[in-house]
Amino acid sequence: MSPTQGSEPAADMTTESDRRPAQPRRRPERSSKRPPPTAATGPAGRRGRSGRTGRTGYGRGEARFGMAMATPALVVTLLLLGYPLVYSFWVSLHEQTLGSRAPARWVGIDNYTAVLGDPVFLPSLTRTVLFAAAVVLGTLLLGTVFALALNQEFRGRSVVRGVLILPWSLSQITLALTFGWIFNSTFGPLNGALQQAGVIDKYVAWFASGRVALTVMAVAFVWSLVPFATLLILGALQTVPEDLHKAARIDGAGPVRRFFFVTLPWIRDTVLVVSVLALINAFLAFALIYILTGGGPGTETTLLSWWGYTTAFRDLDLGKGAAIFYLMTLAMVLLAALTALVIRGPRRNREGRTA
Amino acid sequence: MIAAGDRGRTARRIAVRALRAGTVLALLAWVLLPFYFLLLVALTSRADSLRTPPRWIPAMDFGSFRKILDSAFSSAPPSNPSDLIVPGMQNSAVVAVCVAALNIVIASTAGYAFARFRFPGSRTVPGLMLGSQLVPVFALVVPFYVMLHSLGLTDTRAGIVIAHLGFTVPFSVWMMRAYFNGIPVEVDRAAMIDGCTRWQVFARVVLPLARPGIISVGLFSFMVSWNDFLFALVLNSRTDAMLIQPAISGLYNVREQSFGIMAAGTLLAALPTMLLALVSQRFLVRGLTSGVGKV
Numbered sequence: 001m002s003p004t005q006g007s008e009p010a011a012d013m014t015t016e017s018d019r020r021p022a023q024p025r026r027r028p029e030r031s032s033k034r035p036p037p038t039a040a041t042g043p044a045g046r047r048g049r050s051g052r053t054g055r056t057g058y059g060r061g062e063a064r065f066g067m068a069m070a071t072p073a074l075v076v077t078l079l080l081l082g083y084p085l086v087y088s089f090w091v092s093l094h095e096q097t098l099g100s101r102a103p104a105r106w107v108g109i110d111n112y113t114a115v116l117g118d119p120v121f122l123p124s125l126t127r128t129v130l131f132a133a134a135v136v137l138g139t140l141l142l143g144t145v146f147a148l149a150l151n152q153e154f155r156g157r158s159v160v161r162g163v164l165i166l167p168w169s170l171s172q173i174t175l176a177l178t179f180g181w182i183f184n185s186t187f188g189p190l191n192g193a194l195q196q197a198g199v200i201d202k203y204v205a206w207f208a209s210g211r212v213a214l215t216v217m218a219v220a221f222v223w224s225l226v227p228f229a230t231l232l233i234l235g236a237l238q239t240v241p242e243d244l245h246k247a248a249r250i251d252g253a254g255p256v257r258r259f260f261f262v263t264l265p266w267i268r269d270t271v272l273v274v275s276v277l278a279l280i281n282a283f284l285a286f287a288l289i290y291i292l293t294g295g296g297p298g299t300e301t302t303l304l305s306w307w308g309y310t311t312a313f314r315d316l317d318l319g320k321g322a323a324i325f326y327l328m329t330l331a332m333v334l335l336a337a338l339t340a341l342v343i344r345g346p347r348r349n350r351e352g353r354t355a
Numbered sequence: 356m357i358a359a360g361d362r363g364r365t366a367r368r369i370a371v372r373a374l375r376a377g378t379v380l381a382l383l384a385w386v387l388l389p390f391y392f393l394l395l396v397a398l399t400s401r402a403d404s405l406r407t408p409p410r411w412i413p414a415m416d417f418g419s420f421r422k423i424l425d426s427a428f429s430s431a432p433p434s435n436p437s438d439l440i441v442p443g444m445q446n447s448a449v450v451a452v453c454v455a456a457l458n459i460v461i462a463s464t465a466g467y468a469f470a471r472f473r474f475p476g477s478r479t480v481p482g483l484m485l486g487s488q489l490v491p492v493f494a495l496v497v498p499f500y501v502m503l504h505s506l507g508l509t510d511t512r513a514g515i516v517i518a519h520l521g522f523t524v525p526f527s528v529w530m531m532r533a534y535f536n537g538i539p540v541e542v543d544r545a546a547m548i549d550g551c552t553r554w555q556v557f558a559r560v561v562l563p564l565a566r567p568g569i570i571s572v573g574l575f576s577f578m579v580s581w582n583d584f585l586f587a588l589v590l591n592s593r594t595d596a597m598l599i600q601p602a603i604s605g606l607y608n609v610r611e612q613s614f615g616i617m618a619a620g621t622l623l624a625a626l627p628t629m630l631l632a633l634v635s636q637r638f639l640v641r642g643l644t645s646g647v648g649k650v
Binding site: 062063064065066067068069070072073074076077079080081083084085087088091098142145146148149150152154160162163164165166167168169170171172173174176177178179180181182184186187189191192193195196203223226227230231232235280283284286287290291305308309312313318321322325326328329332333336 | 375376378379382383385386387389390392393395396404405406407408409460461462464465467468469471472473474475477480484487488489490491492493494495496497498499500501502517518520521522524525528553554557578581582583584585589600603604606607614617618621624625628629631632633636639640
């Protein structure tokens with residue numbers, strides 16, 4: 001179920017999507033792919049460390065001690081994560097109504113075909129993907145701009161960095177209530193400010209149209225994600241060696257080209273992490289819809305997460321709800337793999353050529 | 356010629372500084388304005404909050420906060436959504452503290468095991484645990500409901516603690532392992548030579564060194580648990596076991612349209628995580644990047 005099989009999840013994610021197009025070249029590619037992630041983790045990478053563990057020469061008893069120490073976590077993970085996942089897959093293959101005493105009835109892939117054939121499916125998939133793309137791009141763009149601005153010394157920088165953590169610490173419900181109030185159509189401060197500034201004549205009903213409501217929700221999400229993205233990207237920026245920039249400047253590269261050809265390749269892994277985090281968060285946008293639109297008007301703001309929730313817990317169709325969540329996971333993993341491919345792709349190709 | 360070039364360079368430097376100052380100000384406005392709007396209406400009387408255009412300076416009317424906090428001292432059964440906020444915070448505090456404590460115990464032992472020992476699965480399992488972050492929690496809701504219902508644990512705080520463990524422990528293990536990886540094995544060996552048993556090496560020598568990691572794991576799992584809405588909503592239908600997120604979700608669209616109460620409740624509910632994040636952002640950022648940064 002989980003997309004990551006090895007100890008290098010991102011690398012394996014790219015492998016998975018590579019697999020089909022590049023079948024014959026799979027083996028050499030795999031071996032050439034192992035080094036980059038290790039190199040990316042820096043000089044104190046995992047490889048060196050596990051080697052050291054090996055040299056300590058722990059005997060059989062030590063392995064048993066390790067297993068004993070790991071057991072509680074393994075039990076919790078298997079029982080509270082592994083089993084529920086398998087169970088919900090089982091549910092997705094059955095017809096089951098929440099709260100009814102009737103035994104589940106095996107229906108095979110009927111739930112999945114029902115989901116795929118549902119007129120709600122394709123529009124809400126498209127909406128989810130567009131929503132996620134907007135959130136990821138907005139977060140990356142603003143996070144990078146803000147991180148570049150913070151990457152220089154100035155007075156009060158630590159204070160600015162300090163407040164950055166605040167939006168990240170909020171729950172989705174808090175986020176929804178905050179932005180629901182700001183964008184409130186009758187008394188909200190945004191309408192008031194825009195009217196006083198003369199931008200609008202009449203208060204705007206932001207949640208009356210699906211497209212506008214989704215944009216507002218994407219803005220709320222980007223708001224909550226950007227500060228943390230800024231902190232992550234800032235951390236990466238501070239590891240870019242000064243010499244690289246100096247050399248590029250001597251070669252006559254201006255600030256823009258230095259950013260794209262020196263800075264950006266250097267922080268590529270962080271950009272990937274930020275993207276995947278934003279992607280996961282965007283897919284889990286549920287509380288916002290719960291509070292702000294209820295999926296409407298009509299189904300105009302129904303994202304996959306909301307559709308799955310209402311199918312399982314309002315229409316009480318557990319099987320179909322579980323099927324929606326599985327397809328949603330699939331879409332998310334594919335998008336994450338695609339993101340990894342886009343962000344890491346060029347570098348891997350270059351290495352493939354030299355190998 | 357030279358003077359003109361100098362002047363051009365100075366002008367450009369000033370422009371760059373202005374641009375940077377503008378960006379920083381924009382960042383501050385971006386982060387703080389929503390909080391300001393929330394505080395504004397929270398500190399406004401009910402009549403004033405329905406004014407158009409709104410007031411832009413807080414009226415320092417603490418009526419909304421008082422109304423919410425007063426319910427903590429009344430023994431009457433809750434009659435308004437706002438009466439559920441204080442009990443909700445108490446319930447959430449119990450749940451989140453339990454989740455954090457269990458995470459610390461389970462993840463520090465397992466993190467140490469995965470960082471130091473080789474046994475079947477010791478190299479693949481941590482990656483799987485990180486990968487499990489990709490699983491949408493929605494996929495877990497249905498099974499948890501069925502499981503906890505059959506155990507009679509729905510509508511209890513213990514049931515929600517169990518559910519929260521399922522999606523916090525794997526990531527906590529990953530984070531702790533990253534921390535232990537950063538502590539040289541030589542420390543363990545020196546302690547062994549000094550006559551410590553395996554357990555003593557862990558509990559007395561290495562664990563104290565990993566205190567920043569432990570704090571990160573505790574904070575992280577506390578915040579995830581406190582902020583969870585979905586499980587708190589689905590696994591509990593009793594008002595006296597209601598957690599904070601469902602409690603404040605009831606403040607939206609209440610018929611009385613008391614935006615002051617809504618904003619005050621939202622701020623109160625967010626206060627613990629905001630304070631924790633401010634006080635300990637060093638640990639959080641480092642912990643999360645050490646965990647995720649190695650993807």
